[in-house]
Amino acid sequence: MADFKPKIVAFLCNWCSYEGADxxxxxxxxxxxxxxxxxxxxxxxxxxxxVLKAFREGADxxxxxxxxxxxxxxxxxxxxxxxxxxxxxxxIVQFGVERERFMLDWISxxxxxxxxxxxxxxxxxxxxxxxLKLEGYVKxxxxx
Amino acid sequence: xxxxxxxxxxxxxxxxCDESIVDIEDKIxxxxxxxxxxxxxxxxxxxxxxxxxxxxxxxxxxLINGGIQNSHQxxxxxxxxxxxxxxVAFGACAWLGGVPSLINxxxxxxxxxxxxxxxxxxxNPRKTLPAIKSKVDNCTLTLPExxxxxxxxxxxxxxxxxxxxCPPTADLITDLFLKLIEGxxxxxxxxxxxxxxxxxxxxxxxxxxxxxxIDEIKRIHEIIADPEKCFLVQNLLCMGPSTRDGCGCSCxxxxxxxxxxxxxxxxSDQGAKMIGxxxxxLKGSTESEADRVIDGxxxxxxxxxxxxxxxxxxGRKRKEDR
Ligand code: SF4
Ligand code: SF4
Ligand code: SF4
Ligand code: FES
Numbered sequence: 001m002a003d004f005k006p007k008i009v010a011f012l013c014n015w016c017s018y019e020g021a022d023x024x025x026x027x028x029x030x031x032x033x034x035x036x037x038x039x040x041x042x043x044x045x046x047x048x049x050x051v052l053k054a055f056r057e058g059a060d061x062x063x064x065x066x067x068x069x070x071x072x073x074x075x076x077x078x079x080x081x082x083x084x085x086x087x088x089x090x091x092i093v094q095f096g097v098e099r100e101r102f103m104l105d106w107i108s109x110x111x112x113x114x115x116x117x118x119x120x121x122x123x124x125x126x127x128x129x130x131x132l133k134l135e136g137y138v139k140x141x142x143x144x
Numbered sequence: 145x146x147x148x149x150x151x152x153x154x155x156x157x158x159x160x161c162d163e164s165i166v167d168i169e170d171k172i173x174x175x176x177x178x179x180x181x182x183x184x185x186x187x188x189x190x191x192x193x194x195x196x197x198x199x200x201x202x203x204x205x206x207l208i209n210g211g212i213q214n215s216h217q218x219x220x221x222x223x224x225x226x227x228x229x230x231x232v233a234f235g236a237c238a239w240l241g242g243v244p245s246l247i248n249x250x251x252x253x254x255x256x257x258x259x260x261x262x263x264x265x266x267x268n269p270r271k272t273l274p275a276i277k278s279k280v281d282n283c284t285l286t287l288p289e290x291x292x293x294x295x296x297x298x299x300x301x302x303x304x305x306x307x308x309x310c311p312p313t314a315d316l317i318t319d320l321f322l323k324l325i326e327g328x329x330x331x332x333x334x335x336x337x338x339x340x341x342x343x344x345x346x347x348x349x350x351x352x353x354x355x356x357x358i359d360e361i362k363r364i365h366e367i368i369a370d371p372e373k374c375f376l377v378q379n380l381l382c383m384g385p386s387t388r389d390g391c392g393c394s395c396x397x398x399x400x401x402x403x404x405x406x407x408x409x410x411x412s413d414q415g416a417k418m419i420g421x422x423x424x425x426l427k428g429s430t431e432s433e434a435d436r437v438i439d440g441x442x443x444x445x446x447x448x449x450x451x452x453x454x455x456x457x458x459g460r461k462r463k464e465d466r
Binding site for chain 1: 249412413415416417419420422423424426428429430431434435437438441443444445446448456457458459460461462463
């Protein structure tokens with residue numbers, strides 16, 4: 001698997017985690033370039049559908065990063081995200097997708113180093129797991 | 145004027161969809177007088193060769209129930225498609241895979257093991273399993289190939305309309321027949337029920353407070369359900385929020401929570417929608433508090449995709465043999 005280049009989709013909330021990632025960039029803290037960051041207003045905006053769609057369309061791992069509990073700019077968006085994502089994790093396992101391919105964590109605007117560490121942790125997890133290749137369900141070409 | 149030709153066919157179905165057509169009672173006789181049936185394996189004696197002999201596109205409309213799980217079903221579905229002007233995926237199974245598509249959370253081997261070897265009602269000392277070809281004396285017997293995945297109908301053939309429900313209600317079926325005969329069907333590709341959530345027409349919706357939390361999920365047999373209050377407020381899982389409107393709240397009126405048979409309300413994913421909803425109302429603000437309540441949902445995939453596993457975002461259990 002030496003040539004495996006994981007695709008990781010990361011949903012970052014605008015007010016904390018994205019700032020943290022931005023700061024990491026400003027400080028030139030390196031992290032894996034295959035992490036594709038999508039900025040959302042709040043971790044509570046991440047519809048479980050986005051996560052499933054990312055997996056279906058080829059992501060090997062998905063992260064959702066938000067403000068620490070108590071710091072969400074919409075008060076409880078991150079707490080709803082926590083409950084959604086715990087339930088979602090339990091469900092993806094039933095589809096044969098390892099729980100470790102998904103990560104939810106809290107990164108504040110100042111935590112550039114935590115962002116770097118979390119990104120590296122997720123990258124090595126996915127490197128260990130290998131490609132997801134979620135192609136067991138191949139939509140066949142329908143006859144018209 | 146020649147009568148419109150109608151075919152009704154089944155695949156991985158329970159027979160309930162066929163039964164539901166008979167259930168429209170005397171109206172079926174009015175309809176039968178206005179149309180000509182050319183195929184209906186469940187109720188009438190036509191042979192597939194009869195369909196093969198028809199010119200292409202000769203059947204006005206075919207109502208097909210059931211998803212596709214073996215090569216015979218695929219062959220017949222393709223034949224009917226070729227001979228029909230319009231194809232309706234009739235019922236949850238044809239539209240979304242339905243209950244039988246829960247098999248997509250397992251594999252063919254597990255299916256064979258449980259159905260032919262381990263089920264308590266099975267006695268099979270020679271451990272015979274369905275084989276595509278088998279030799280008996282000097283004859284070779286053949287069976288259709290059972291697939292590893294159950295496909296919804298439009299994974300296999302083009303579908304023009306989708307009629308939700310497990311099974312569709314008598315009102316929806318009557319309305320469909322009327323529109324088939326007299327015209328008035330919407331644009332092709334439509335799902336023939338309102339694109340909004342069941343809660344919108346549910347009489348219990350008003351009992352939902354603005355803020356409430358589920359602190360422990362109960363199952364319907366564990367409590368005596370209040371006949372007027374929203375089930376979610378009573379700590380019972382109700383799929384209403386992530387399910388399409390149009391059934392007339394049949395289960396709710398029988399004091400049973402919705403299990404989701406009308407499928408997703410839009411092009412989204414029924415499970416994702418329900419998880420989204422529950423995230424806002426389950427009690428807890430830490431991981432362990434959340435998990436305590438989530439523990440009450442033993443089988444999330446089977447609960448949220450009871451009728452739509454084949455149409456879910458992930459579609460089936462990932463295959464290991466890669
Ligand atoms: S949709 Fe329901 S009633 Fe119709 S075939 Fe499937 S299981 Fe039976
Ligand atoms: S959740 Fe169920 S009981 Fe409550 S309003 Fe919606 S459909 Fe009705
Ligand atoms: S209440 Fe739900 S499960 Fe019952 S008929 Fe309506 S959509 Fe189907
Ligand atoms: S704004 Fe950051 S998680 Fe809600």
